[in-house]
Amino acid sequence: xxxxxLKMYGYHAWANGVIIDRLKELPQDIYHKEIQTGxxxxxxxxxxxxxSDYTWFDIISGKSMNEALAHEDQLREQxxxxxIEEMKKIFLDLSERYKALLNSQEDxxxxxxxxxxxxxxxxxxxxxxxxxxxxxxxxxxxNIATMLxxxxxxxxxxxxxxxxxxxxxx
Numbered sequence: 001x002x003x004x005x006l007k008m009y010g011y012h013a014w015a016n017g018v019i020i021d022r023l024k025e026l027p028q029d030i031y032h033k034e035i036q037t038g039x040x041x042x043x044x045x046x047x048x049x050x051x052s053d054y055t056w057f058d059i060i061s062g063k064s065m066n067e068a069l070a071h072e073d074q075l076r077e078q079x080x081x082x083x084i085e086e087m088k089k090i091f092l093d094l095s096e097r098y099k100a101l102l103n104s105q106e107d108x109x110x111x112x113x114x115x116x117x118x119x120x121x122x123x124x125x126x127x128x129x130x131x132x133x134x135x136x137x138x139x140x141x142x143n144i145a146t147m148l149x150x151x152x153x154x155x156x157x158x159x160x161x162x163x164x165x166x167x168x169x170x
Contacts, residue, residue, distance in 0.1 A: 005127035011097035051076035
């Protein structure tokens with residue numbers, strides 16, 4: 001049986017693909033268009049999700065949080081310059097790396113310690129970190145949905161319930 005955290009990560013990768021596919025259907029200028037909201041453009045939100053996902057991948061892979069955070073701003077800035085088609089590819093590549101890493105874990109619920117430079121030592125597990133990645137991504141995909149509405153466009157359904165009813169390919 002698949003661990004619930006792995007199933008949730010599958011949902012996260014699927015939902016990222018859904019929102020990216022929706023963005024590809026819209027006029028190209030929507031992706032980088034500056035608007036007045038928490039993030040100044042959809043490209044900045046999607047880049048933030050990507051850079052955060054990558055940072056947590058590094059931490060789950062065994063890097064210290066300081067090491068992982070050292071690259072986050074650079075990753076985000078590089079991602080901000082990419083087209084939506086390029087973003088689809090880098091998200092897909094990262095999700096494949098995540099799935100391989102998570103499937104190689106002997107005990108996804110084993111307690112690990114993360115030294116957060118802002119909050120101190122955190123005793124957690126890989127499964128809890130995966131749930132953080134998923135909920136963080138869901139929150140920010142909601143930002144994208146709101147931004148699309150502000151620009152007169154609709155988003156795409158990406159609810160977990162919908163994912164559960166979709167035929168699973170992996």
